[in-house]
Amino acid sequence: MNTLSSIPIHYYLIFCSLLFSIGVIGVLIKRNALVILMSIELMINSINLLLAAFSAYNNDPSGQIFVFFIMVVAAAEVAIGLAIVVLIYRTTHSIDINVLNKLKW
Amino acid sequence: MFTQYIFHFLSIMALFSAVMVLASKKPIHSVLFLTLAFFAIAGHYVLLNAQFLAVVHVIVYAGAIMVLFLFTVMLLNLNKDERSPKPMWVNFIAFVAGGMLMLTLIGIFRGYDIKAAHDPMISQIGLVKNLGKILYHDYLIPFELSSVLFLTAMVGAVLLGKKEQI
Numbered sequence: 001m002n003t004l005s006s007i008p009i010h011y012y013l014i015f016c017s018l019l020f021s022i023g024v025i026g027v028l029i030k031r032n033a034l035v036i037l038m039s040i041e042l043m044i045n046s047i048n049l050l051l052a053a054f055s056a057y058n059n060d061p062s063g064q065i066f067v068f069f070i071m072v073v074a075a076a077e078v079a080i081g082l083a084i085v086v087l088i089y090r091t092t093h094s095i096d097i098n099v100l101n102k103l104k105w
Numbered sequence: 106m107f108t109q110y111i112f113h114f115l116s117i118m119a120l121f122s123a124v125m126v127l128a129s130k131k132p133i134h135s136v137l138f139l140t141l142a143f144f145a146i147a148g149h150y151v152l153l154n155a156q157f158l159a160v161v162h163v164i165v166y167a168g169a170i171m172v173l174f175l176f177t178v179m180l181l182n183l184n185k186d187e188r189s190p191k192p193m194w195v196n197f198i199a200f201v202a203g204g205m206l207m208l209t210l211i212g213i214f215r216g217y218d219i220k221a222a223h224d225p226m227i228s229q230i231g232l233v234k235n236l237g238k239i240l241y242h243d244y245l246i247p248f249e250l251s252s253v254l255f256l257t258a259m260v261g262a263v264l265l266g267k268k269e270q271i
Contacts (some may be wrong), residue, residue, distance in 0.1 A: 015116045025199060028203060029200070045146050049150070052155050061231075064155055068240070073254070076258035083262040
């Protein structure tokens with residue numbers, strides 16, 4: 001079982017590109033603020049996986065430390081983001097981002 | 106060969122779950138499919154022999170973040186359809202833009218084939234012992250600062266979630 005010969009690094013590149021693009025499409029087409037947060041999580045995960053893959057293939061542990069810090073920041077971001085979503089729901093009784101257009105004009 | 110089968114299985118599972126996150130109407134189904142995608146990505150970490158990251162990923166994402174999402178969906182009673190779907194042409198333009206981004210990324214990375222210097226199954230860098238030594242030796246200051254970040258995030262979340270007016 002030799003991973004070096006069986007999984008080239010560009011498999012990870014293409015897989016992570018697909019996952020990132022799905023996250024971008026989700027941010028663009030969805031109106032539910034929760035699903036937009038989930039799409040952002042998908043994008044963060046694809047970047048994390050790619051960073052870990054390059055770290056493992058180059059035998060450099062710093063990449064995996066960076067992935068750990070990105071996870072730390074993502075956890076804090078989700079906590080704050082969901083608190084803001086709860087606050088939006090409390091003031092507008094909806095989490096449709098279409099109602100958040102008071103600053104638009 | 107066996108590793109390659111596992112890689113393809115996990116990739117297809119993650120991509121299917123990611124598509125189903127967007128395709129499902131109810132937010133709670135999206136959350137559950139997102140959990141499935143996170144487990145598939147944890148499997149990818151195990152495949153890369155990054156065991157520390159796999160465990161942290163399962164604890165942080167499938168544990169903490171998914172519980173936060175589920176509690177938000179259940180407490181706010183959001184388990185219904187979206188109220189105002191976007192017009193069709195907006196969705197079409199969004200799909201075209203996302204597809205262009207996907208094609209661009211794949212076109213960039215298609216010709217990129219470095220010879221990997223090391224075999225991830227043999228290298229031991231992803232183990233807890235090595236990463237712990239590096240984390241507490243070279244990255245000690247960022248590690249301590251991340252605890253301050255967590256404290257700030259906790260205070261901010263509590264302040265935002267309070268009932269009375271600030």
